[in-house]
Amino acid sequence: MATAEATRPAYTLFYWPIPGRGIFIRSLLAYADVQYDEAPVEEIVRIKSLPFSEQPIPLRGPPFLVDHMSNQALSQMTAVAHYVAMKHNLVPQGDLMKQSLALKVLCDCNDVLGELWRANGSQKLQGEWVLWDQAAWNEFREGAFVDWLKQFEALALKFGCTLDAGFLLGTPNATLADLSAWSLWVTMERCLPALSKVINENAPTVMAICRRLEKDKSELRALQESDSKKWGELYCGGLIEKSIREVIAGGVDGHFHNTPA
Amino acid sequence: MATAEATRPAYTLFYWPIPGRGIFIRSLLAYADVQYDEAPVEEIVRIKSLPFSEQPIPLRGPPFLVDHMSNQALSQMTAVAHYVAMKHNLVPQGDLMKQSLALKVLCDCNDVLGELWRANGSQKLQGEWVLWDQAAWNEFREGAFVDWLKQFEALALKFGCTLDAGFLLGTPNATLADLSAWSLWVTMERCLPALSKVINENAPTVMAICRRLEKDKSELRALQESDSKKWGELYCGGLIEKSIREVIAGGVDGHFHNTPA
Numbered sequence: 001m002a003t004a005e006a007t008r009p010a011y012t013l014f015y016w017p018i019p020g021r022g023i024f025i026r027s028l029l030a031y032a033d034v035q036y037d038e039a040p041v042e043e044i045v046r047i048k049s050l051p052f053s054e055q056p057i058p059l060r061g062p063p064f065l066v067d068h069m070s071n072q073a074l075s076q077m078t079a080v081a082h083y084v085a086m087k088h089n090l091v092p093q094g095d096l097m098k099q100s101l102a103l104k105v106l107c108d109c110n111d112v113l114g115e116l117w118r119a120n121g122s123q124k125l126q127g128e129w130v131l132w133d134q135a136a137w138n139e140f141r142e143g144a145f146v147d148w149l150k151q152f153e154a155l156a157l158k159f160g161c162t163l164d165a166g167f168l169l170g171t172p173n174a175t176l177a178d179l180s181a182w183s184l185w186v187t188m189e190r191c192l193p194a195l196s197k198v199i200n201e202n203a204p205t206v207m208a209i210c211r212r213l214e215k216d217k218s219e220l221r222a223l224q225e226s227d228s229k230k231w232g233e234l235y236c237g238g239l240i241e242k243s244i245r246e247v248i249a250g251g252v253d254g255h256f257h258n259t260p261a
Numbered sequence: 262m263a264t265a266e267a268t269r270p271a272y273t274l275f276y277w278p279i280p281g282r283g284i285f286i287r288s289l290l291a292y293a294d295v296q297y298d299e300a301p302v303e304e305i306v307r308i309k310s311l312p313f314s315e316q317p318i319p320l321r322g323p324p325f326l327v328d329h330m331s332n333q334a335l336s337q338m339t340a341v342a343h344y345v346a347m348k349h350n351l352v353p354q355g356d357l358m359k360q361s362l363a364l365k366v367l368c369d370c371n372d373v374l375g376e377l378w379r380a381n382g383s384q385k386l387q388g389e390w391v392l393w394d395q396a397a398w399n400e401f402r403e404g405a406f407v408d409w410l411k412q413f414e415a416l417a418l419k420f421g422c423t424l425d426a427g428f429l430l431g432t433p434n435a436t437l438a439d440l441s442a443w444s445l446w447v448t449m450e451r452c453l454p455a456l457s458k459v460i461n462e463n464a465p466t467v468m469a470i471c472r473r474l475e476k477d478k479s480e481l482r483a484l485q486e487s488d489s490k491k492w493g494e495l496y497c498g499g500l501i502e503k504s505i506r507e508v509i510a511g512g513v514d515g516h517f518h519n520t521p522a
Contacts, residue, residue: 052408052415057362060372060412072358078339079365086357096347097333101318103364104340111321119380122405124397136385144383147313151321154313 008068011036011084014044015063018237019191019227021077021113022063024106024183028081030219031179032088078106085176092171101169102177105155109184112148113236115140116188121240131239137247141198149202152181156205163208174213182210182220190224191235192244194253269329272297272345275305276324279498280452280488282338282374283324285367285444289342291480292440293349339367346437353432362430363437366416370445373409374497376401377449382501392500398508402459410463413442417466424469435474443471443481451485452496453505455514 011029013036015022029036044062052058056066056073064075065083074080082103085091092098114120123130159170168177185206189196200207214221235241248254272290274297276283290297305323313319317327317334325336326344335341343364346352353359375381384391420431429438446467450457461468475482496502509515 052412053418055415057365058412058415058419060369060409067358070358074358074361074365076365076368078368079361082364083357083361086361096344097328097331097335100335100340100344100347103343104318104335104337107337107339108321114375114380115383118384119375122376123379123384123391124400125386125391125394127396130384130386130391133386135388139385148321151313151319154316154319157314158319 009035009037010067010069012039012066012068013037013063014039014047014065016044016237017041018231018234019187020236021110023187023223023227024077024081024109024180025063025065025084026223027179027183027220028084028088028090028176030223031174031213031217032084032090033219034084034088078103078110081106081176081180085179090174090176090179092169092175092177098169098171098175102175102180105152105168105177106180108148108151109180112145112184115144115148116244117236117240118243120236121238129239131243132247134247134250138251141251141253146198146202149199149206152185152206153203156203156209161205161209163205166209168206168209174216178209178213181206182213186210186214186224187227187235190228191233192248193233194248198253270296270298271328271330273300273327273329274298274324275300275308275326277305277498278302279492279495280448281497282371284448284484284488285338285342285370285441286324286326286345287484288440288444288481289345289349289351289437291484292435292474292478293345293351294480295345295349339364339371342367342437342441346440351435351437351440353430353436353438359430359432359436363441366413366429366438367441369409369412370441373406373445376405377505378497378501379504381497382499390500392504393508395508395511399512402512402514407459407463410446410460410467413446413467414464417464417470422466422470424466427470429467429470435477439470439474442467443474447471447475447485448488448496451489452494453509454494455509459514 011034013022013025015025015038047055048061057064057075059075063077063080064073065080066073074083085102091102118130118132121129156168159168160166161168167174168181169175185199185203189199272295274283274286276286276299308316309322318325318336320336324338324341325334326341327334335344346363352363379391379393382390417429420429421427422429428435429442430436446460446464450460
């Protein structure tokens with residue numbers, strides 16, 4: 001019993017069995033070689049349904065993390081990622097501006113997902129959830145989506161990254177910034193392969209950084225492979241994912257993806 | 262000239278002349294008694310329109326901040342607030358978990374605004390911006406909105422706050438967490454006074470913390486007074502603000518607000 005206690009992982013991560021926003025925490029833990037437990041869905045649902053005063057920390061929903069060393073809990077993807085990255089030396093060391101820039105990259109990722117996932121399906125209009133329609137997708141796909149990719153690419157170039165070397169903020173090692181970019185773009189590419197072309201065309205340096213991260217840490221590659229095996233191309237789930245797949249198929253990438261050259 | 266250089270504020274903040282998300286940065290700078298310049302709107306528009314590679318940091322939009330000491334720039338509200346709070350000792354000292362919890366509170370605030378501001382007017386459906394309709398507002402107002410308030414209140418109570426004493430994370434001094442809550446709820450109350458009742462009823466302890474912050478720092482009260490003088494009840498601007506005001510007037514608070522008891 002003592003041995004089992006001693007080897008108990010330091011954390012339990014609470015997240016649905018999809019990549020979603022959980023991948024941003026899982027990738028950090030994988031890159032840092034940190035073992036963690038994953039809570040079963042029933043336990044997440046139970047906690048989510050408790051009165052706020054009885055939750056481990058008052059929260060809206062997953063991801064959230066319990067640190068068993070301090071017996072404290074933390075919610076919000078950005079905050080949890082910050083905590084894990086700080087604790088396991090995955091932030092730019094001794095440079096507050098770059099630490100905040102890593103948060104900026106993470107927030108940018110979160111905004112991309114917010115736009116792609118239609119505000120996480122939190123909005124209704126005329127009694128219906130606000131999902132994608134083809135016109136809105138086409139406008140987003142040609143506009144903001146490509147802009148986001150170009151913005152990430154400009155950041156990589158600003159800090160001296162090339163196709164062959166460098167990390168996103170010009171640090172000597174990978175940080176929260178690189179792993180956030182990986183979590184966003186590599187997961188999107190895997191789950192929505194029709195978008196692979198536009199991602200790689202507009203952010204080739206960022207994607208090269210991502211490939212180097214995977215080469216450096218087999219745990220990261222293993223994470224994608226395991227997710228792929230467990231959940232296939234499941235991405236964010238529900239009606240939103242269904243609507244994303246429909247408009248991609250009906251838009252320029254679906255056409256490209258489905259039509260042999 | 263040397264004197265003018267020597268007294269030049271350390272920062273320039275780039276944000277539209279409305280409270281919006283800028284108040285989260287302005288409140289920290291006010292509370293820390295830090296002088297800063299504010300960029301004119303034309304300059305913000307100019308930078309926002311530049312190619313990403315020519316922006317001070319590749320960004321989507323304000324708020325962003327230039328630190329003149331290091332000549333570096335930072336975007337994303339959460340990241341900028343983190344930077345300013347860290348630099349001016351407005352985070353829980355020597356306690357990483359509480360520092361991350363302060364970020365959680367800030368992210369919660371950002372999510373409340375995202376929901377209230379309909380994903381910041383970033384979404385279209387059938388060619389039109391997704392704004393509020395009455396049914397969606399009524400559902401949000403009775404559900405998620407009250408839940409958010411109760412969640413903030415539960416956090417304050419968890420860390421031992423009362424109507425008379427305490428700060429949001431149980432710290433000896435105010436931190437980013439308290440100032441984020443202030444920026445969210447006090448600004449909302451001032452700009453949308455019809456919501457004052459529901460805010461104070463569901464989060465009395467949080468609002469008591471906010472009042473103590475203002476009592477402690479006249480600069481904070483002065484910030485609200487100055488905003489009020491300059492911009493009246495202007496909140497987030499544009500079509501979103503118009504639609505918020507319409508559905509509040511048409512909903513339970515509008516009825517309450519407009520009908521004398």
